[in-house]
Amino acid sequence: MEENAKVTFTDRIRNIVNDFGLPRLIIAGFLLLLFIMAPIAGSDLPTQISNTINRFSWNAILVLAMVPMVHSGCGLNFGLPLGIISGLLGATLSIEFGFTGGLSFVMAIVIATPFAVILGYFYGWLLNKIKGGEMMIATYVGFSSVSFMCMMWLLLPYHSPNMVWGLAGKGLRTTISLEGYYDKVLANFLQINIGNLSIPTGTLLFFAVIAFIIWAFLHTKTGTAMTAVGSNPAFARAAGIDIDKTRLTSVVMSTWLAAVGILVYQQGFGFIQLYMAPFYMALPAVSAILIGGATVNKASIANVIIGTFLFQGIVTMTPTVMNNMIHMDMSEVIRIIVSNGMILYALTRKTERAK
Numbered sequence: 001m002e003e004n005a006k007v008t009f010t011d012r013i014r015n016i017v018n019d020f021g022l023p024r025l026i027i028a029g030f031l032l033l034l035f036i037m038a039p040i041a042g043s044d045l046p047t048q049i050s051n052t053i054n055r056f057s058w059n060a061i062l063v064l065a066m067v068p069m070v071h072s073g074c075g076l077n078f079g080l081p082l083g084i085i086s087g088l089l090g091a092t093l094s095i096e097f098g099f100t101g102g103l104s105f106v107m108a109i110v111i112a113t114p115f116a117v118i119l120g121y122f123y124g125w126l127l128n129k130i131k132g133g134e135m136m137i138a139t140y141v142g143f144s145s146v147s148f149m150c151m152m153w154l155l156l157p158y159h160s161p162n163m164v165w166g167l168a169g170k171g172l173r174t175t176i177s178l179e180g181y182y183d184k185v186l187a188n189f190l191q192i193n194i195g196n197l198s199i200p201t202g203t204l205l206f207f208a209v210i211a212f213i214i215w216a217f218l219h220t221k222t223g224t225a226m227t228a229v230g231s232n233p234a235f236a237r238a239a240g241i242d243i244d245k246t247r248l249t250s251v252v253m254s255t256w257l258a259a260v261g262i263l264v265y266q267q268g269f270g271f272i273q274l275y276m277a278p279f280y281m282a283l284p285a286v287s288a289i290l291i292g293g294a295t296v297n298k299a300s301i302a303n304v305i306i307g308t309f310l311f312q313g314i315v316t317m318t319p320t321v322m323n324n325m326i327h328m329d330m331s332e333v334i335r336i337i338v339s340n341g342m343i344l345y346a347l348t349r350k351t352e353r354a355k
């Protein structure tokens with residue numbers, strides 16, 4: 001009986017590890033070790049926890065943007081910069097039109113929405129033409145759109161003195177401050193401060209609402225059809241589902257979520273970054289959802305939450321703890337090594353699952 005009990009207990013532990021995933025367990029263990037090491041290395045633990053939660057709240061919706069396209073079988077959205085550009089257009093036009101405070105954030109979403117729908121529609125149309133090679137084409141679409149907008153940010157007729165170059169009086173600056181506009185508009189809403197621990201309740205609630213909407217949508221008739229298209233296109237076609245239209249809907253949703261996600265990121269960060277800033281923003285989002293346990297044709301809200309927290313936690317904590325241990329300012333070097341290492345791991349893991 002004792003041996004059977006031991007076997008049962010061992011099997012339970014093995015099942016828990018298999019369900020959660022050994023790689024995620026190792027990453028979670030490493031993150032926990034960093035939190036334990038932080039006060040020993042001389043870092044303020046509440047401050048580091050605040051930084052991790054803040055970075056999670058900034059990036060969560062960008063990672064959530066992956067879910068609709070994964071469900072419809074379009075793969076991981078490497079064309080995320082299209083949605084980000086829509087958000088940047090909404091943000092800059094909101095300032096250009098003179099909106100301030102919280103209203104500028106609302107209007108940025110409103111203005112970004114038609115851009116996201118139009119760009120998402122043409123992006124979805126393109127992906128429907130090249131079924132099977134979506135992720136490769138999406139990468140080129142994302143990169144080329146960023147390069148194209150580098151010219152447009154200089155040529156578009158913006159006139160707001162808070163955004164254009166001071167000497168020329170035209171062309172947008174590389175970085176635009178959001179002070180007086182929607183800087184921390186969500187983060188400061190119902191913010192909880194306990195000593196050095198700061199929790200951006202408003203941003204977390206905003207993410208929770210968007211995540212619930214996506215979860216609820218995926219349980220509707222259209223959402224179920226979307227999942228069916230991604231899981232078994234032949235069955236979906238036999239059931240009378242319009243595959244191209246369903247895939248198009250998922251791409252538009254993903255592009256719109258990316259537009260909203262970059263606006264949430266900006267309000268937490270305090271600045272709008274243009275030109276080459278969106279170039280690599282798809283890679284951390286893709287990596288986060290893969291680390292959270294998603295595959296190229298299956299993703300959930302839980303994968304988004306777990307993956308974003310683990311990825312941002314490691315990227316936030318590692319440079320701080322390492323700097324304090326070696327007493328050298330190598331934070332940027334360490335951050336690049338760690339983030340690119342996790343991206344490499346996630347993408348290799350995706351390739352293995354895809355076989």
